[in-house]
Amino acid sequence: MPxxxxxGLRKSYKDRLVxxxxxxxxxxxxxxxxxxxxxxxxxxxxxxxxGVLARDAGExxxxxxxxxxxxxxxxxxxxxxxxxxxxxxxxxxRENLRFFAGLYGIRGSEARRRIGEVLEIVGLxxxxxxxxxxxxxxxxxxxxxxxxxxxRPRLLVLDEPTAGVDPQSRTSxxxxxxxxxxxxxxxxxxxxxxEEAQRLCDRVGIIDHGxxxxxxxxxxxxxxxxxxxxxxxxxRELRD
Amino acid sequence: xxxxxxAMPATxxxxxxxxLLNLRRVFTDRTNIFFVIVAPFLLILVIGQLSGGGQQxxxxxxxxxxxxxxxxxxxxxxxxxxxxxxxxxxxEDLRLAVERGRVNAGLVVPGGxxxxxxxxxxxxxxxxxxxDDLNAQDVAMWxxxxxxxxxxxxxxxxxxxxxxxxxxxxxxxxxxxSSVPGIEVRTTTTGDAVFPEGLGAFAISAPPLLLMFxxxxxxxxxxxxxxxxxxxxxRRMYASPTPVRTIVLGEALGRIVIALAQGLLIMLGSxxxxxxxxxxxxxxxxxxxxxxxxGGGAAMLLGSLFRTPGPPAAIALIxxxxxxxxxxxxxxxxxxxxxxxxxxxxTPHAWGYEGFAELVxxxxxxxxxxxxxxxxxxxxxxLLASGGLRLRRALTS
Numbered sequence: 008m009p010x011x012x013x014x015g016l017r018k019s020y021k022d023r024l025v026x027x028x029x030x031x032x033x034x035x036x037x038x039x040x041x042x043x044x045x046x047x048x049x050x051x052x053x054x055x056x057x058g059v060l061a062r063d064a065g066e067x068x069x070x071x072x073x074x075x076x077x078x079x080x081x082x083x084x085x086x087x088x089x090x091x092x093x094x095x096x097x098x099x100x101r102e103n104l105r106f107f108a109g110l111y112g113i114r115g116s117e118a119r120r121r122i123g124e125v126l127e128i129v130g131l132x133x134x135x136x137x138x139x140x141x142x143x144x145x146x147x148x149x150x151x152x153x154x155x156x157x158x159r160p161r162l163l164v165l166d167e168p169t170a171g172v173d174p175q176s177r178t179s180x181x182x183x184x185x186x187x188x189x190x191x192x193x194x195x196x197x198x199x200x201x202e203e204a205q206r207l208c209d210r211v212g213i214i215d216h217g218x219x220x221x222x223x224x225x226x227x228x229x230x231x232x233x234x235x236x237x238x239x240x241x242x243r244e245l246r247d
Numbered sequence: 248x249x250x251x252x253x254a255m256p257a258t259x260x261x262x263x264x265x266x267l268l269n270l271r272r273v274f275t276d277r278t279n280i281f282f283v284i285v286a287p288f289l290l291i292l293v294i295g296q297l298s299g300g301g302q303q304x305x306x307x308x309x310x311x312x313x314x315x316x317x318x319x320x321x322x323x324x325x326x327x328x329x330x331x332x333x334x335x336x337x338x339e340d341l342r343l344a345v346e347r348g349r350v351n352a353g354l355v356v357p358g359g360x361x362x363x364x365x366x367x368x369x370x371x372x373x374x375x376x377x378x379d380d381l382n383a384q385d386v387a388m389w390x391x392x393x394x395x396x397x398x399x400x401x402x403x404x405x406x407x408x409x410x411x412x413x414x415x416x417x418x419x420x421x422x423x424x425s426s427v428p429g430i431e432v433r434t435t436t437t438g439d440a441v442f443p444e445g446l447g448a449f450a451i452s453a454p455p456l457l458l459m460f461x462x463x464x465x466x467x468x469x470x471x472x473x474x475x476x477x478x479x480x481x482r483r484m485y486a487s488p489t490p491v492r493t494i495v496l497g498e499a500l501g502r503i504v505i506a507l508a509q510g511l512l513i514m515l516g517s518x519x520x521x522x523x524x525x526x527x528x529x530x531x532x533x534x535x536x537x538x539x540x541x542g543g544g545a546a547m548l549l550g551s552l553f554r555t556p557g558p559p560a561a562i563a564l565i566x567x568x569x570x571x572x573x574x575x576x577x578x579x580x581x582x583x584x585x586x587x588x589x590x591x592x593x594t595p596h597a598w599g600y601e602g603f604a605e606l607v608x609x610x611x612x613x614x615x616x617x618x619x620x621x622x623x624x625x626x627x628x629x630l631l632a633s634g635g636l637r638l639r640r641a642l643t644s
Contacts, residue, residue: 057486061643076643079255079488087486093479097272109264110487112256154483 008071009034010084010162010193011056016065018051018217025051027217028065033162038184038194040208042201042237048217049197050090050166056195057087057164070161083111086160086192090167092147093154096140100131100150103139104157111158121157128183129153145176152180156187163187164195169203181207201233215241256489258496265484265497270504273468282467287460287513288520294456295449295521303331304386307350307375309341310334314361316401323393324354330389338373345375352376352386365415367405449521451579454603457513458538458596459576463567464509465502465542470560472498472550476641485642494642495635502550503543510535526606530613534602537620540627541595547634551641575600598622 009032018026026048033039043049054060056067058076067074074081094103101122108118126132129149134142139150152168165184169177184207188194198204204211205225211233212222220240221228228236273279306324310317325332333350335341341353353375357363363370374390376383400422407418475481475498484494514535517523525531545566553559571577574596583591591597602619605611613620 059482059485059643076485077490079490082486083255083488085486087483089479089483089486091479093483095268095272095475095478095480097276106264106268107483107487110256110261110484110489112488114260158487 010070011195012066012068013052013056014066016052016055016067017063018055018060019063025217026055029214029217029219031212031219031222033193033195035161035193036188036191037209038188038196038207040204040211041195041197041214042204042211042233043214044241047215049214052214053164053166053195053197057085058082083158084161086155086158086163088152088155088163088165088168090170092151094139094147094150097138099136099138100126100153101135103150104154107154108157113157121159125153125156128156130179145172145179148172148176148180152183160192162193162195166197167199168196169198169200201237205233213237213240256487256493258493261489261493262497262500265494266500266504269468269471269498269501270508272471273464273505274508283464283509284512287456288516291449291453291456291517291521294452304329304382305331305333305350306386306390307333307335307341307344307353308356309336309338309353310356310360311337311358313356313358316361316364317356320356320394320397323397324390327389330386342375345377348377348380351380351382352390354390364401364405367409447522449517449523450607453513453517453521453523454607455576455600457510458574458599458603459567459571460513461506461510461538462542462545462570462596463563465506465546466549466563466567467560468502468505469546469550469563470556472502472546473553473556473559477555481642491639491642495639498638499543499547499631499635502546503539506539506542507536510539524607526610527612530606530611530616533613533620534599534606534616537623537627538595538599541623541630544627544630544634547638548630551634551638570594570596595623595626
């Protein structure tokens with residue numbers, strides 16, 4: 008049974024249809040790349056998947072359970088890493104993690120244990136007492152990811168997690184994602200970097216104008232690489 | 248990592264956690280320390296001092312070469328409850344002391360004061376004041392009344408000596424000890440004094456400033472809410488199993504707690520530092536809590552209306568100071584004309600001002616300020632409801 012099932016998702020803002028019948032599934036231990044240019048509908052799709060935006064139609068199931076904006080039980084199965092650095096810059100990494108752990112109902116010794124675990128995973132254990140605002144771009148990104156791991160999610164949703172980071176931090180982030188998938192976490196991943204998606208994702212879905220144009224393993228899309236497949240399907244570069 | 252059993256956040260700890268985080272962020276921000284902790288007390292001190300709160304007024308006296316009669320006058324001048332007489336070497340030194348504000352006013356007693364009075368010659372005392380010293384007129388008035396009393400005795404002595412009743416000194420001593428019915432003004436007060444006698448100036452300045460700072464700090468803290476949304480932290484909270492109503496409640500409680508903390512700091516600090524008595528504890532606490540709800544509600548509304556911190560920061564300053572000025576936090580409400588006073592009651596500050604005036608100046612209890620508490624509760628309800636709904640919409644759309 009897939010950890011995430013999305014069926015016929017639709018969303019309009021006033022008269023503008025931004026997501027039009029999108030559907031895909033992500034299985035346990037699988038990394039699924041949702042690729043598309045700016046304005047394609049990726050973030051709107053992800054917002055509906057994580058339950059911060061109400062859909063007009065369609066269905067989202069997490070571990071077989073129906074999921075929407077009020078789904079507390081299903082939300083507790085998701086780890087969400089937004090594109091923006093959604094952390095308090097004046098708090099330390101540990102304080103940020105403790106605050107968000109509380110929002111997942113993780114408190115006391117269990118919280119301390121998980122925070123320690125997450126700090127090790129994202130490589131911030133020795134800088135955990137520093138204010139997040141003093142971190143480099145790469146360290147901030149890693150903290151951003153760490154918060155998404157606090158609840159040991161069955162589905163990890165990463166929206167452009169490597170945007171604007173140095174190559175070293177990018178490698179570290181990709182390694183972490185690979186390890187998590189290896190441990191059985193289902194990963195939904197969006198990126199602008201085609202070579203990153205090529206290396207990391209087991210399957211990809213290419214979305215444009217709110218529609219899913221193609222879906223499959225990177226080598227199944229009928230082009231030498233993802234960049235070429237994308238150009239073939241949409242008639243434009245990913246970063247146009 | 249193994250997937251753990253599903254944990255659900257309980258409402259109360261989650262609300263408290265969000266609220267306390269907000270409080271902590273405001274009070275640990277170094278840029279806020281001056282505005283939230285130092286500035287209120289500085290203003291209470293300055294305004295209290297300008298209104299003469301706890302301040303001894305200083306009269307400089309230059310009386311070189313003057314004799315016992317001049318000494319008597321100087322002693323009488325120093326007998327006032329709020330007047331301290333400082334002897335200054337000469338007229339030039341006295342002029343400098345007045346100009347530089349070392350004394351509030353100066354009095355020059357000429358060297359021939361004793362001899363001229365004994366000989367029945369007129370004596371002129373020169374008074375020196377600085378036009379911008381707000382306390383100079385009080386000192387000058389006190390000086391005139393002491394001099395007039397002394398002059399009456401001297402005239403009696405001069406008259407007696409001229410009529411052969413004895414020497415000037417003998418008649419003066421006799422005049423001092425005789426009780427002659429004179430003219431006196433008896434003042435009867437009716438109604439309640441706006442500022443009752445004996446009320447310290449800090450007790451007048453502290454309550455309006457408390458209202459101003461509670462509201463201003465609340466509105467300034469609204470910027471934190473905008474930042475939380477702008478950073479994507481609010482969205483991330485909403486993605487967690489914490490329900491949106493818990494997030495909204497936590498943010499609202501955070502704003503209210505910030506306002507309360509600011510108010511408590513001023514209340515306790517002014518009581519300890521300046522001896523301000525806030526009146527009936529229940530009434531003062533009720534007024535502070537309700538006014539904090541108003542401040543928290545205003546902050547919620549302001550913080551949920553904007554996406555970037557620039558505009559709300561400017562609006563916070565304009566609204567915080569503007570409403571304070573209109574509501575009597577900068578100039579006493581009693582000095583407003585009838586139209587302005589009516590307009591002032593469009594602000595929550597005016598209701599808070601009246602409530603505290605009843606408690607602090609007239610010793611009223613909580614029942615006497617129910618109308619003010621009622622009006623403030625309406626403000627709080629409207630602002631909290633509209634701010635809460637607006638924030639909920641901003642989070643979920």
